Amino acid sequence: MSVQDDLAAVRRCLEDLVRTVGQLERSVTAEYGVPPASGRAENVVTIPDAPYDSGLWTDTDDEGLGARDRHAP
Numbered sequence: 001m002s003v004q005d006d007l008a009a010v011r012r013c014l015e016d017l018v019r020t021v022g023q024l025e026r027s028v029t030a031e032y033g034v035p036p037a038s039g040r041a042e043n044v045v046t047i048p049d050a051p052y053d054s055g056l057w058t059d060t061d062d063e064g065l066g067a068r069d070r071h072a073p
Helices: 003-032
Strands: none
């Protein structure tokens, strides 16, 4: 097969996939009466890259290491 044949086969497969997904969306809408969600979720929470306030961790234990002010056994 040439590269052109491969690209044509990929294009056909992609068109089949798009058609199949469209049919699936229509069947879900028909069965449940609710259109599928589109795009991004409405309630997306962005977590900043800045470090957290160390005061949040004063009463916590380090996993596997015990409390911060005590030594491990």
